[in-house]
Amino acid sequence: MWEWIFTVIFTIEYILRLISIRRPFRYIFSFLGIIDLIALIPSYLSIFFAGAQTLLVFRALRLLRVFRIFKLGHFLTEIHFLKQALRGSLRKIAIFLLTVLTLAVILGSIMYLVEKRENGFTSIPESVYWAIVTITTVGYGDISPITPLGKFVAAIVMLIGYSIIAVPTGILTHDLAIAFKGKTASLETCPDCGYEGHDSDALYCKRCGSSLRVKDVTGKKTSP
Known part of the structure; x- marks a missing residue:
């Protein structure tokens, strides 16, 4: 019953959308329009083909109703800020992950030399x-150090993992805060201290006071 109630609601919403917009065919063949149509088709197909054993495969179309969740993104403007934050932090997070991977290779190699093959560390990989x-604090426990020196190295790796596990979250949160500032925020970096997040019309750094931009003869702001 509830299934048909929601199907009728979505059908009415789909029809009203076609009536209210100026170019209905443009919406019908758009990505969101196709998703809306695919979300409605399975329910109506079940009316005509419910008793047909050879057409039970059409029930699989009901799984396509999960595409309705994509409609939410059309109304949530916050997704724009999230995309902007992810785009701004992508390079920083990539460099961070590369650093962590390098650190894991170094620490893993040290542990291989300390524990040897007989303690489960059969190879460098x-x-x-x-x-x-260990760094990611997952800790499956399938491999563990036995020697005192190996346990000491493992303790260092655990402390390193706890200290860096929140770094990507901090990077993304910083860029997300900048994105939410909207047009008043700028990703311009101070040439002296490297601080980011100045106002778009800022001439001096918030942190160190250094000049960010200078005005040319036309009155426009340019980079120094």
């Missing part, structure tokens, strides 16, 4: 796997 699992 296996030891690097252990380092990644």
